């Protein structure tokens with residue numbers, strides 16, 4: 655009697671409730687297609703340049719930071735006339751050796767390089783990609799010689815929205 659172990663107090667009453675049927679779903683990043691915008695430039699002379707603006711729209715619920723790069727670079731020779739024949743002996747297109755391409759975002763972030771060697775290099779933009787413009791510029795340098803006459807090059811522009819995690 656009387657030897658009550660004093661440690662701890664037990665609540666006499668308790669109650670619990672359950673919320674059932676809970677769902678956690680993943681949001682989406684859904685970059686709208688940019689395939690309706692294409693670069694169709696030329697014929698360029700040395701020292702000529704231009705740019706094309708792509709609109710980036712995120713139709714999803716999760717914001718993403720933009721990045722972009724070029725890929726699938728393919729040169730075409732398109733024949734060789736006198737001056738090019740003297741300068742260019744192998745008969746394959748070479749424009750990607752000299753064509754300067756730049757990628758920039760309206761929210762900041764840019765990069766550039768010579769198309770042939772720069773393909774696959776990612777340029778990261780700043781902030782949310784939704785509503786930003788992606789600007790792709792091209793320049794045939796003044797130093798381009800006869801080897802590049804009538805040559806053309808095709809390439810893809812790949813834009814990505816990527817969620818930023820901490």
Ligand SMILES: [Ca+2]
Pocket residue numbers: 731738742746747748801802803805
């Ligand atoms: Ca050529």
Ligand SMILES: [Ca+2]
Pocket residue numbers: 730731732733734738801802803804805
């Ligand atoms: Ca040519």
